[in-house]
Amino acid sequence: MWTARLRVDSPHVAALAASLSTEQKTFVDGRILEMNLCESRAKDLRAIWNTRMRSLLIAESVIQVMDSSTPKE
Incomplete structure (x- = not known):
């Protein structure tokens, strides 16, 4: 079995997770x-990694x- 893990720290984490919502189960904790x-x-x-990226x-x-x-104000 081959495994890859991605961990992203971003202030836009909710939007990034939403972009994957139909493709991949994601876990969000804060940022x-x-x-x-x-x-x-x-x-x-x-192939799957490339698609998610x-x-x-x-x-x-x-x-x-x-x-x-x-x-900007």
Whole structure:
């Protein structure tokens, strides 16, 4: 069995977790997001990992765009 674990510390943890809600079970504790992936074959784990990372990168990009368009006081 192949396993990968991701742990993210972010002020936007709820949005990041939501971006994975249909794909992966996540655990959120404060600013920490964790997920564990387990697959019987390494190539399957790599494919799933890459898909989850793309989801997180896109979510982070959207958050950055939204933050940059919000007027600062």
